[in-house]
Amino acid sequence: MAATSAGKTYHHGDLRNALICAAVDLATEGGPERVVLREAARRVGVSPTAAYRHFDGRGELLRTVRTHARRELAAAMERAAAREPGADDPGLAAERRVTALCRGYVGFAVEQPGLYRAAFCVPGPAVDEPLPVRPPAEPEILAFTLLREALEALAGQGAARPGGRPATAAAAWSAVHGLSLLLVDGPLRRLSAQRRGVVVEATLAMVVSGAAVG
Amino acid sequence: MAATSAGKTYHHGDLRNALICAAVDLATEGGPERVVLREAARRVGVSPTAAYRHFDGRGELLRTVRTHARRELAAAMERAAAREPGADDPGLAAERRVTALCRGYVGFAVEQPGLYRAAFCVPGPAVDEPLPVRPPAEPEILAFTLLREALEALAGQGAARPGGRPATAAAAWSAVHGLSLLLVDGPLRRLSAQRRGVVVEATLAMVVSGAAVG
DNA sequence: TGTACATCAGTGAACGCGCGTTCACTGATGTAC
DNA sequence: TGTACATCAGTGAACGCGCGTTCACTGATGTAC
Numbered sequence: 001m002a003a004t005s006a007g008k009t010y011h012h013g014d015l016r017n018a019l020i021c022a023a024v025d026l027a028t029e030g031g032p033e034r035v036v037l038r039e040a041a042r043r044v045g046v047s048p049t050a051a052y053r054h055f056d057g058r059g060e061l062l063r064t065v066r067t068h069a070r071r072e073l074a075a076a077m078e079r080a081a082a083r084e085p086g087a088d089d090p091g092l093a094a095e096r097r098v099t100a101l102c103r104g105y106v107g108f109a110v111e112q113p114g115l116y117r118a119a120f121c122v123p124g125p126a127v128d129e130p131l132p133v134r135p136p137a138e139p140e141i142l143a144f145t146l147l148r149e150a151l152e153a154l155a156g157q158g159a160a161r162p163g164g165r166p167a168t169a170a171a172a173w174s175a176v177h178g179l180s181l182l183l184v185d186g187p188l189r190r191l192s193a194q195r196r197g198v199v200v201e202a203t204l205a206m207v208v209s210g211a212a213v214g
Numbered sequence: 215m216a217a218t219s220a221g222k223t224y225h226h227g228d229l230r231n232a233l234i235c236a237a238v239d240l241a242t243e244g245g246p247e248r249v250v251l252r253e254a255a256r257r258v259g260v261s262p263t264a265a266y267r268h269f270d271g272r273g274e275l276l277r278t279v280r281t282h283a284r285r286e287l288a289a290a291m292e293r294a295a296a297r298e299p300g301a302d303d304p305g306l307a308a309e310r311r312v313t314a315l316c317r318g319y320v321g322f323a324v325e326q327p328g329l330y331r332a333a334f335c336v337p338g339p340a341v342d343e344p345l346p347v348r349p350p351a352e353p354e355i356l357a358f359t360l361l362r363e364a365l366e367a368l369a370g371q372g373a374a375r376p377g378g379r380p381a382t383a384a385a386a387w388s389a390v391h392g393l394s395l396l397l398v399d400g401p402l403r404r405l406s407a408q409r410r411g412v413v414v415e416a417t418l419a420m421v422v423s424g425a426a427v428g
Numbered sequence: 429t430g431t432a433c434a435t436c437a438g439t440g441a442a443c444g445c446g447c448g449t450t451c452a453c454t455g456a457t458g459t460a461c
Numbered sequence: 462t463g464t465a466c467a468t469c470a471g472t473g474a475a476c477g478c479g480c481g482t483t484c485a486c487t488g489a490t491g492t493a494c
Contacts, residue, residue, distance in 0.1 A: 010488055011437060033247075038480065047439055048481080054437095058481065120400055141401055167416035170402065171389065174417050177400070178392025179385070186334050186391070187355055188384065202381035202428055203388050209427040210420025224455055225470060252447065261472055262448080268470095272448065 016054040018044045023065045024115070031114040032121035035062050062123045067139075069119035073108050074142035080104025081150075094154040098211065099204045101150050102176050105143060106200055109180030116180060119143075144173055154211050168214030172207045179203045230268040232258045237279045238329070245328040246335035249276050276337045281353075283333035287322050288356035294318025295364075308368040312425065313418045315364050316390050319357060320414055323394030330398060333357075334391075358387055368425050382428030386421045393417045 012018065022040040037058045041048045055061045084100040087093040109116040148169035155165060182188040183196060191199065226232065236254040251272045255262045269275045298314040301307040323330040362383035369379060396402040397410060405413065 010439090011490075015437080036480070037482090049440080049483080050438055052482080120395075122399060122403075144401070167412045168420070170396070170413045171393070171417040171420045174393035174396055174413075175385065175389045175420065176392065177396060178390065178394075179388035180392075181334075181395060182384070182388055182391060185336060187358070189336075198381045199384045199388075202424075203385040205427055206382070206385040206389065206420060206424025209423040210416075213419055213423040214416055224472090225457075229470080250447070251449090263450080263473080264471055266449080 012044070012046060012050075015044065015046060015050060019046075019051055019054060019061065020064055020068070023061050024068055027065050027069065027118040028112060028114045032062060032065070032118040032123075034114070035065055035118065037061060059123045062118075062121065065118050066121055066123070069115045070141055070143065072112070072115060073105065073119050074146060076108035077101045077104035077143060077146055080107065081146075091154070091157040094150065094157055095208055098147075098150045098154055098172075098208060101146055102172070102204055102207060103200065105147075105176045106180050106183070106203075109184050110196070113184040116184060120177075144169070147172055147176075151211050154208075155214070165214070168211060171210055171214065175203050175207050175210075226258070226260060226264075229258065229260060229264060233260075233265055233268060233275065234278055234282070237275050238282055241279050241283065241332040242326060242328045246276060246279070246332040246337075248328070249279055249332065251275060273337045276332075276335065279332050280335055280337070283329045284355055284357065286326070286329060287319065287333050288360060290322035291315045291318035291357060291360055294321065295360075305368070305371040308364065308371055309422055312361075312364045312368055312386075312422060315360055316386070316418055316421060317414070319361075319390045320394050320397070320417075323398050324410070327398040330394060358383065361386055361390075365425050368422075369428070379428070382425060385424055385428065389417050389421050389424075 019040050022043040023035050025043070026034045026036065026039060035058075037051050037055075038048045040061065041051050051061070055064075080103050081097050081100040084096050087096060148166065151169050151172055152165055155168070179200065183191065183199075188196070188199065233254050236257040237249050239257070240248045240250065240253060249272075251265050251269075252262045254275065255265050265275070269278075294317050295311050295314040298310050301310060362380065365383050365386055366379055369382070393414065397405065397413075402410070402413065
């Protein structure tokens with residue numbers, strides 16, 4: 001795009017992506033409520049109106065940011081799992097993968113609180129928007145899928161009750177999600193890094209013990 | 215107060231409490247972000263300015279609502295525990311109390327989503343407010359205390375590792391908090407009541423198994 | 429190769445909204461004498 | 462018991478803010494001929 005180096009042309013060339021980047025930055029700085037059309041446009045150096053060429057409105061921009069944030073979360077989990085050393089015992093390996101994924105999850109939340117919150121925001125239908133007859137299917141959330149598959153692998157090793165598995169995965173997700181929010185945005189946000197580590201480990205122990213039971 | 219029956223006097227008589235009630239209603243309807251000074255005043259039938267005789271500003275009103283919401287949450291937990299039948303075996307009784315408290319916790323969140331979210335909102339310091347040298351100690355959160363004590367009682371029965379206990383309680387809290395938010399405001403909010411029940415039970419099983427380990 | 433023209437992607441001004449907060453003020457209350 | 466006056470608890474208007482969104486518009490681009 002010629003615009004990139006020359007700067008200042010009338011046509012931006014890649015405005016949609018530029019707006020998304022600005023919006024992601026906003027979410028990173030201050031969470032989903034900070035994602036605001038006018039400010040994103042301002043940062044890109046474009047009039048607010050221009051954004052409407054590329055997005056339906058604020059809602060769509062926010063949903064785009066959310067998708068991005070969810071991908072980043074899953075990527076952080078994968079990276080954490082990849083760092084984990086393997087193990088000969090497949091049961092141990094499975095357990096390690098679960099804990100690594102969880103650590104990656106919580107680590108992302110702690111390091112990117114704004115983005116983490118954006119990953120789970122609900123963009124709120126415009127006031128009094130009529131409810132759709134059938135709500136659109138929620139898109140799969142990759143972070144949850146990773147967790148569920150790792151837990152299934154772990155359960156496959158032991159004597160876990162089949163059929164309880166999706167619910168077991170949801171329970172584990174509850175634990176890491178709740179922990180993340182308590183640490184990031186909630187009553188545990190002032191914990192020292194050390195205490196935080198202790199709480200994280202206790203939660204992981206709970207998740208693993210729950211997987212054995214579930 | 216003469217004002218109560220006669221209506222319309224210049225002096226309201228109990229404006230502070232009236233504003234709190236209105237603000238709690240707002241939170242109940244739409245969560246903490248719906249708690250807004252002007253609207254609370256409007257509902258009470260008073261000018262916005264009048265609120266400043268009784269509150270420092272929006273922040274104080276919101277903190278008051280939060281306190282109220284936290285109390286309600288704890289009360290819901292206590293009620294749930296009180297409904298639970300006792301048991302001769304003290305270990306079983308302790309376990310039952312833990313699960314009942316947790317059920318009460320999640321039940322409150324599901325029935326009063328707005329209030330639940332208000333209970334854990336952080337009123338956000340005014341932009342660029344200088345950080346206090348020493349952050350004010352977080353007030354104890356009764357819901358957490360209840361949970362911690364019940365878990366301690368449960369651990370006292372078995373061979374749980376001492377010293378791990380506060381962290382174990384935080385892990386349990388993470389689970390019920392995360393579950394509540396996933397159900398109320400998050401990706402699990404469209405679950406049928408039945409599926410929701412399954413997930414709640416799986417989470418409780420995880421919490422109990424974690425208490426045994428921790 | 430040049431040019432007319434449709435289309436695309438921006439602009440700038442404006443609307444209406446609701447908010448938090450402050451100002452100068454006034455009506456009501458109750459207390460000292 | 463009556464009255465002057467301080468104090469308390471309201472009013473109403475206004476300020477400034479930033480937002481989402483829409484309008485009529487124009488500059489730039491690229492394509493058909």
